[in-house]
Amino acid sequence: xxxxxxxxxxxxxxxxxxxxxxxxxxxxxxxxxxxxxxxxxxxxxxxxxxxxxxxxxxxxxxxxxxxxxxxxxxxxxxxxxxxxxxxxxxxxxxxxxxxxxxxxxxxxxxxxxxxxxxxxxxxxxxxxxxxxxxxxxxxxxxxxxxxxxxxxxxxxxxxxxxxxxx
Amino acid sequence: xxxxxxxxxxxxxxxxxxxxxxxxxxxxxxxxxxxxxxxxxxxxxxxxxxxxxxxxxxxxxxxxxxxxxxxxxxxxxxxxxxxxxxxxxxxxxxxxxxxxxxxxxxxxxxxxxxxxxxxxxxxxxxxxxxxxxxxxxxxxxxxxxxxxxxxxxxxxxxxxxxxxxxxxxxxxxxxxxxxxxxxxxxxxxxxxxxxxxxxxxxxxxxxxxxxxxxxxxxxxxxxxxxxxxxxxxxxxxxxxxxxxxxxxxxxxxxxxxxxxxxxxxxxxxxxxxxxxxxxxxxxxxxxxxxxxxxxxxxxxxxxxxxxxxxxxxxxxxxxxxxxxxxxxxxxxxxxxxxxxxxxxxxxxxxxxxxxxxxxxxxxxxxxxxxxxxxxxxxxxxxxxxxxxxxxxxxxxxxxxxxxxxxxxxxxxxxxxxxxxxxxxxxxxxxxxxxxxxxxxxxxxxxxxxxxxxxxxxxxxxxxxxxxxxxxxxxxxxxxxxxxxxxxxxxxxxxxxxxxxxxxxxxxxxxxxxxxxxxxxxxxxxxxxxxxxxxxxxxxxxxxxxxxxxxxxxxxxxxxxxxxxxxxxxxxxxxxxxxxxxxxxxxxxxxxxxxxxxxxxxxxxxxxxxxxxxxxxxxxxxxxxxxxxxxxxxxxxxxxxxxxxxxxxxxxxxxxxxxxxxxxxxxxxxxxxxxxxxxxxxxxxxxxxxxxxxxxxxxxxxxxxxxxxxxxxxx
Numbered sequence: 001x002x003x004x005x006x007x008x009x010x011x012x013x014x015x016x017x018x019x020x021x022x023x024x025x026x027x028x029x030x031x032x033x034x035x036x037x038x039x040x041x042x043x044x045x046x047x048x049x050x051x052x053x054x055x056x057x058x059x060x061x062x063x064x065x066x067x068x069x070x071x072x073x074x075x076x077x078x079x080x081x082x083x084x085x086x087x088x089x090x091x092x093x094x095x096x097x098x099x100x101x102x103x104x105x106x107x108x109x110x111x112x113x114x115x116x117x118x119x120x121x122x123x124x125x126x127x128x129x130x131x132x133x134x135x136x137x138x139x140x141x142x143x144x145x146x147x148x149x150x151x152x153x154x155x156x157x158x159x160x161x162x163x164x165x166x
Numbered sequence: 167x168x169x170x171x172x173x174x175x176x177x178x179x180x181x182x183x184x185x186x187x188x189x190x191x192x193x194x195x196x197x198x199x200x201x202x203x204x205x206x207x208x209x210x211x212x213x214x215x216x217x218x219x220x221x222x223x224x225x226x227x228x229x230x231x232x233x234x235x236x237x238x239x240x241x242x243x244x245x246x247x248x249x250x251x252x253x254x255x256x257x258x259x260x261x262x263x264x265x266x267x268x269x270x271x272x273x274x275x276x277x278x279x280x281x282x283x284x285x286x287x288x289x290x291x292x293x294x295x296x297x298x299x300x301x302x303x304x305x306x307x308x309x310x311x312x313x314x315x316x317x318x319x320x321x322x323x324x325x326x327x328x329x330x331x332x333x334x335x336x337x338x339x340x341x342x343x344x345x346x347x348x349x350x351x352x353x354x355x356x357x358x359x360x361x362x363x364x365x366x367x368x369x370x371x372x373x374x375x376x377x378x379x380x381x382x383x384x385x386x387x388x389x390x391x392x393x394x395x396x397x398x399x400x401x402x403x404x405x406x407x408x409x410x411x412x413x414x415x416x417x418x419x420x421x422x423x424x425x426x427x428x429x430x431x432x433x434x435x436x437x438x439x440x441x442x443x444x445x446x447x448x449x450x451x452x453x454x455x456x457x458x459x460x461x462x463x464x465x466x467x468x469x470x471x472x473x474x475x476x477x478x479x480x481x482x483x484x485x486x487x488x489x490x491x492x493x494x495x496x497x498x499x500x501x502x503x504x505x506x507x508x509x510x511x512x513x514x515x516x517x518x519x520x521x522x523x524x525x526x527x528x529x530x531x532x533x534x535x536x537x538x539x540x541x542x543x544x545x546x547x548x549x550x551x552x553x554x555x556x557x558x559x560x561x562x563x564x565x566x567x568x569x570x571x572x573x574x575x576x577x578x579x580x581x582x583x584x585x586x587x588x589x590x591x592x593x594x595x596x597x598x599x600x601x602x603x604x605x606x607x608x609x610x611x612x613x614x615x616x617x618x619x620x621x622x623x624x625x626x627x628x629x630x631x632x633x634x635x636x637x638x639x640x641x642x643x644x645x646x647x648x649x650x651x652x653x654x655x656x657x658x659x660x661x662x663x664x665x666x667x668x669x670x671x672x673x674x675x676x677x678x679x680x681x682x683x684x685x686x687x688x689x690x691x692x693x694x695x696x697x698x699x700x701x702x703x704x705x706x707x708x709x710x711x712x713x714x715x716x717x718x719x720x721x722x723x724x725x726x727x728x729x730x731x732x733x734x735x736x737x738x739x740x741x742x743x744x745x746x747x748x749x750x751x752x753x754x755x756x757x758x759x760x761x762x763x764x765x766x767x768x769x770x771x772x773x774x775x776x777x778x779x780x781x782x783x784x785x786x787x788x789x790x791x792x793x794x795x796x797x798x799x800x801x802x803x804x805x806x807x808x809x810x811x812x813x814x815x816x817x818x819x820x821x822x823x824x825x826x827x828x829x830x831x832x833x834x835x836x837x838x839x840x841x842x843x844x845x846x847x848x849x850x851x852x853x854x855x856x857x858x859x860x861x862x863x864x865x866x867x868x869x870x871x872x873x874x875x876x877x878x879x880x
Binding site for chain 2: 019023024026027028029032
């Protein structure tokens with residue numbers, strides 16, 4: 001088992017860690033401190049004090065609200081999407097690319113899907129406008145619910161104290 | 167004997183990443199080994215190491231160099247330049263539309279050289295930076311088909327434009343590699359001439375390499391990589407070797423420095439194709455084993471070389487070393503013939519950790535390398551290495567590690583092994599450390615056994631040679647119970663690679679791919695054509711060989727040419743390499759003789775019943791080897807002095823942990839042991855450069871050639 005510094009974990013998140021170390025991290029069993037360090041690094045990157053429990057996107061986290069200890073999904077900017085068991089996408093701004101013209105904005109002609117078969121749905125934060133996710137479903141498909149984590153078991157695995165309201 | 171009757175004749179150099187070894191041999195075979203820390207200026211390290219070696223004879227390089235006749239160099243600088251991507255900026259011109267194939271690395275370079283688990287898992291796959299950047303790559307319209315016919319003539323105005331752009335961008339060399347150029351090189355050569363013209367017009371002098379002039383073989387990724395290395399990595403080496411040669415000439419050397427090449431021969435440092443010397447260190451050991459085996463009459467030898475980071479194995483069968491046609495090195499596929507070797511990433515310096523899920527020991531895959539382990543605080547290592555375990559258990563002498571140049575902290579190593587290994591496993595410190603060594607020995611033993619049995623042989627037909635810095639420490643462990651005829655440890659194990667380099671022939675080898683196929687329906691005219699094609703290929707290669715020898719002032723009378731070929735049953739994937747039974751071919755009957763030789767070889771390598779002559783026969787490559795006579799080291803020969811070691815060889819005892827208990831191991835000084843002396847374990851035989859461990863249950867005796875024979879007595 002190896003040990004890594006917080007600086008190394010921070011570089012890993014930023015994508016600037018050297019490949020030799022990344023390779024070693026990937027090949028070796030995970031060190032015990034890693035998740036704790038990872039959460040600390042994420043926490044430093046956001047403006048709010050609510051404790052981050054799990055990342056669900058590059059700018060989207062499940063947090064324990066400092067206000068009432070509810071477990072909610074929150075954007076880096078502070079926008080709250082509601083309880084973590086609900087699909088956050090339903091509270092996002094949605095842009096659907098469902099025509100040749102809209103597809104042309106992102107792919108050259110003839111290199112994009114036929115929009116009668118497949119569309120792109122883009123989900124944005126209503127407060128800061130950052131893109132949180134893109135789906136590529138058939139046009140009639142319902143909004144996908146990507147992750148419904150079992151936080152209780154997760155924290156048992158981590159052998160870390162679990163938040164009260166899970 | 168005085169200097170006149172017994173001059174120092176041969177020098178072998180092994181310039182590794184951490185140590186530069188030199189190996190000097192006198193006419194009667196007596197030798198000295200020198201060591202020095204490697205240096206950015208390789209010539210400095212070589213001269214320091216030489217002074218260290220010659221001090222044993224109370225001599226200086228200035229006295230000795232003028233009398234020497236042979237010097238062979240092998241080093242890792244070129245390899246490091248490739249691995250670190252610190253080569254010459256090189257532009258690449260390819261067939262238009264194929265600009266990306268070089269960086270795609272045949273889709274296998276992303277996992278080449280990785281441990282098994284990392285090859286399986288996609289997330290660890292990664293493409294190294296290509297040798298030529300995509301921005302330094304240009305396509306030129308042209309096409310040659312798979313039979314060598316021109317489909318699209320080359321557009322030279324595009325080549326002109328490409329060359330100008332590449333030179334303007336700052337490329338210091340240009341490589342040209344077109345599809346199927348090994349069948350028809352006219353396009354590449356035309357573009358080469360255009361590039362040279364453009365460079366001249368622009369007033370710059372840069373080298374231009376057409377792949378067909380260097381490596382006219384199939385598989386464009388292999389061919390392109392190899393030709394690129396010639397520009398990217400070998401060009402800078404020329405300057406370094408020129409400097410080494412000059413420095414030696416300054417103090418009176420009269421010989422020409424030669425360099426060990428991957429095909430097992432040595433070539434001049436002035437050779438046109440220097441990329442062949444990319445990997446040479448481990449090959450030196452195999453060549454040394456072959457030479458030793460030949461001199462002493464051993465037919466089948468298993469070579470094993472254990473260093474700090476890896477374990478290299480090779481087989482010599484009936485005096486022959488097998489060759490691999492497209493070796494891969496430094497995570498690049500290459501079209502270089504390479505001495506076949508199996509390498510695993512476990513060595514005497516491998517890190518040791520506990521796998522938290524299975525709660526078991528895990529070795530490597532990384533290693534402490536020159537930083538040794540936790541026993542050397544200055545090395546800055548916090549993770550336990552195998553060396554730490556050796557130090558704790560008394561295998562190695564902490565006060566004389568690498569001749570005493572490093573100061574070791576044994577209590578620190580004990581504490582680290584206790585905290586990281588022994589306590590988590592709930593074992594005593596000694597048992598935990600012994601477990602690590604047993605695990606390493608077991609894994610080496612399994613690989614050695616697998617390599618031999620996978621080729622259809624049995625260890626009982628082989629003598630095992632054990633060398634390298636760590637070979638003598640582990641020899642008993644990785645050969646135990648395998649049933650080798652004998653295990654032999656040369657007293658110069660640590661300098662064995664350097665010795666091996668000095669035993670290799672001065673030999674050039676060139677290969678050319680051919681597409682010759684003859685079935686039972688073929689006519690005599692077809693056979694005539696096949697013979698003519700092969701003959702023409704040999705002629706072309708022989709001219710290249712002669713061109714190289716002429717650089718060193720040899721004439722055709724000095725050079726022995728050995729033609730060879732690779733043949734297969736048509737439709738099979740594997741081919742076999744063999745020497746031609748004929749030096750000249752010209753008639754259809756000659757074809758039948760080539761076939762007969764192949765049939766015999768096939769039956770010997772596989773089995774009589776596996777032969778498939780009904781499929782017809784194909785020649786996939788023409789090979790030409792040319793060599794000239796060189797001075798090689800003699801094997802020492804000393805008189806028998808009886809079984810009892812002299813008093814000056816016995817240096818005391820040391821606590822030594824083996825078989826779950828501490829015992830007192832007798833200590834001997836290797837240099838003072840005499841031929842015929844017998845040593846029964848537990849014993850540790852020490853010299854500055856290596857340590858030879860003989861545990862309880864083993865016995866060893868030194869023969870007249872200064873080879874230790876290790877025998878299992880229980």
